[in-house]
Amino acid sequence: xxxxxxxxxxxxxxxxxxxxxxxxxxxxxxxxxxxxxxxxxxxxxxxxxxxxxxxxxxxxxxxxxxxxxxxxxxxxxxxxxxxxxxxxxxxxxxxxxxxxxxxxxxxxxxxxxxxxxxxxxxxxxxxxxxxxxxxxxxxxxxxxxxxxxxxxxxxxxxxxxxxxxxxxxxxxxxxxxxxxxxxxxxxxxxxxxxxxxxxxxxxxxxxxxxxxxxxxxxxxxxxxxxxxxxxxxxxxxxxxxxxxxxxxxxxxxxxxxxxxxxxxxxxxxxxxxxxxxxxxxxxxxxxxxxxxxxxxxxxxxxxxxxxxxxxxxxxxxxxxxxx
Numbered sequence: 001x002x003x004x005x006x007x008x009x010x011x012x013x014x015x016x017x018x019x020x021x022x023x024x025x026x027x028x029x030x031x032x033x034x035x036x037x038x039x040x041x042x043x044x045x046x047x048x049x050x051x052x053x054x055x056x057x058x059x060x061x062x063x064x065x066x067x068x069x070x071x072x073x074x075x076x077x078x079x080x081x082x083x084x085x086x087x088x089x090x091x092x093x094x095x096x097x098x099x100x101x102x103x104x105x106x107x108x109x110x111x112x113x114x115x116x117x118x119x120x121x122x123x124x125x126x127x128x129x130x131x132x133x134x135x136x137x138x139x140x141x142x143x144x145x146x147x148x149x150x151x152x153x154x155x156x157x158x159x160x161x162x163x164x165x166x167x168x169x170x171x172x173x174x175x176x177x178x179x180x181x182x183x184x185x186x187x188x189x190x191x192x193x194x195x196x197x198x199x200x201x202x203x204x205x206x207x208x209x210x211x212x213x214x215x216x217x218x219x220x221x222x223x224x225x226x227x228x229x230x231x232x233x234x235x236x237x238x239x240x241x242x243x244x245x246x247x248x249x250x251x252x253x254x255x256x257x258x259x260x261x262x263x264x265x266x267x268x269x270x271x272x273x274x275x276x277x278x279x280x281x282x283x284x285x286x287x288x289x290x291x292x293x294x295x296x297x298x299x300x301x302x303x304x305x306x307x308x309x310x311x312x313x314x315x316x317x318x319x320x321x322x323x
Contacts, residue, residue, distance in 0.1 A: 105151035106254035116248035131241035176202035187219035194240035
């Protein structure tokens with residue numbers, strides 16, 4: 001045997017009383033010079049893993065949970081997607097604004113319906129059928145529809161069987177009392193059969209917001225119509241298209257999700273009847289602020305020029321007409 005050529009400079013004073021029974025066959029030739037930083041674990045595991053990870057986390061948590069769950073879920077929680085508010089684009093085939101995606105709401109936006117066919121509305125008349133806007137009216141002086149929005153009530157997407165709200169932003173003439181907005185829906189956009197939901201009269205003139213709610217029927221693609229009419233002038237053959245010279249009518253097409261599993265999509269409750277179209281026997285004097293409107297109502301009214309200019313009833317005698 002050969003004695004060591006480099007005896008230890010600091011031999012132990014107390015050799016081990018229990019030397020290892022299984023000395024290592026490959027002693028470390030160069031023990032670490034850098035101990036664990038900042039400090040070794042105070043509570044090492046009593047049973048080291050038989051299969052340590054080949055890819056340990058590069059950034060272990062600094063604050064591990066002290067009470068892990070006893071019944072972990074088999075699948076991580078997946079939050080439902082957040083409903084989106086869809087802005088319509090003009091559909092060149094249907095010739096109306098359309099929301100192709102299902103969302104919590106569908107809106108025509110600020111431009112697609114702004115104004116009427118008589119002034120600045122793009123792509124008039126924005127209807128699914130042959131209904132057209134009236135030929136008279138100046139922007140933001142006479143009747144027009146500015147925007148139509150359909151929104152799910154209570155959140156979630158537009159879905160068959162759910163209650164939704166139609167919001168129509170309109171511009172009402174004078175004090176608004178002579179105007180009416182008729183709300184309709186249709187479940188077939190290619191051959192619409194318009195069903196009246198409600199008729200609403202603006203409270204005041206200028207820009208007004210008119211609303212009403214109904215239940216979405218079961219149809220993947222639906223439409224709503226707002227027929228904004230002056231004094232109920234009906235020039236067409238259908239009540240969903242009044243055809244008055246100052247009237248504005250617009251449609252909005254939108255996508256609807258299928259009814260929830262196990263539920264039944266119901267039809268809207270029986271709608272209110274269309275208010276009877278007012279006969280032209282209204283007070284002509286109320287039109288004295290507009291010679292043009294007086295002339296539109298020429299079947300019963302006539303415009304007088306001069307010092308006492310104004311709109312007068314043709315039925316009155318000449319003697320009483322100008323008192």
